[in-house]
Amino acid sequence: MEPKETSSERLFEGVKQFKEQNFSSIKELFQDLEREQNPHTLFIGCSDSRVVPNLITHTLPGELFIIRNVANLVPYYCPDSENYLAAASAIEYAVNVLEVENIIVCGHSNCGGCRAIYYSDEKLKDLPNVKKWMELAAPVKAQVREKILKARSAACKRDEFTAQLNVVEQMKHLLTFPYIKERYDAGKLNILGWYYVIETGEVYNYSTRTEEFEKI
Numbered sequence: 001m002e003p004k005e006t007s008s009e010r011l012f013e014g015v016k017q018f019k020e021q022n023f024s025s026i027k028e029l030f031q032d033l034e035r036e037q038n039p040h041t042l043f044i045g046c047s048d049s050r051v052v053p054n055l056i057t058h059t060l061p062g063e064l065f066i067i068r069n070v071a072n073l074v075p076y077y078c079p080d081s082e083n084y085l086a087a088a089s090a091i092e093y094a095v096n097v098l099e100v101e102n103i104i105v106c107g108h109s110n111c112g113g114c115r116a117i118y119y120s121d122e123k124l125k126d127l128p129n130v131k132k133w134m135e136l137a138a139p140v141k142a143q144v145r146e147k148i149l150k151a152r153s154a155a156c157k158r159d160e161f162t163a164q165l166n167v168v169e170q171m172k173h174l175l176t177f178p179y180i181k182e183r184y185d186a187g188k189l190n191i192l193g194w195y196y197v198i199e200t201g202e203v204y205n206y207s208t209r210t211e212e213f214e215k216i
């Protein structure tokens with residue numbers, strides 16, 4: 001029996017295979033991208049290993065500028081805050097320097113980060129950073145409760161509603177950035193909210209008209 005490949009061996013082998021197979025097939029693209037990038041979209045997705053932005057949008061290197069964090073959160077605008085700098089600086093760069101045309105906030109099914117907003121303090125005791133970070137999704141909890149009551153949906157829809165309403169909440173946070181609001185109002189920037197279903201590969205787009213997620 002062959003010895004089982006360890007995960008680190010798998011990564012090193014993967015690098016070699018990338019160079020030999022994938023890279024050579026898009027070598028010219030990488031040469032064009034050598035000096036600068038000109039992505040059309042800022043994609044804000046979850047760190048979850050199952051959400052792969054280029055794969056689900058069928059895009060190439062150079063097209064998406066990507067922020068990934070726990071539960072695809074967006075901080076509120078605060079020019080001199082020392083919090084949330086990683087997310088805020090990437091947003092600033094994407095919009096003001098790269099002048100992206102679209103911002104996508106993409107949530108997904110079975111999001112562990114979203115579920116954490118329901119955890120007790122006891123359960124969050126070893127996750128102080130997650131606890132603090134997830135404060136950005138705090139308003140979602142009450143919205144979910146209301147939606148379950150209003151739609152008379154079973155409570156089992158809680159996780160799905162949480163991930164979806166979290167996307168809508170984070171879209172609102174984007175509009176607290178004055179330079180985003182300005183471009184959005186001028187029609188120079190689209191803000192999209194997506195919900196990706198892991199087990200089916202389907203993506204739902206949030207309609208601001210119907211306030212529902214509609215299958216793309």
Ligand SMILES: [Zn+2]
Nearest residue numbers: 046048111112
């Ligand atoms: Zn997630």
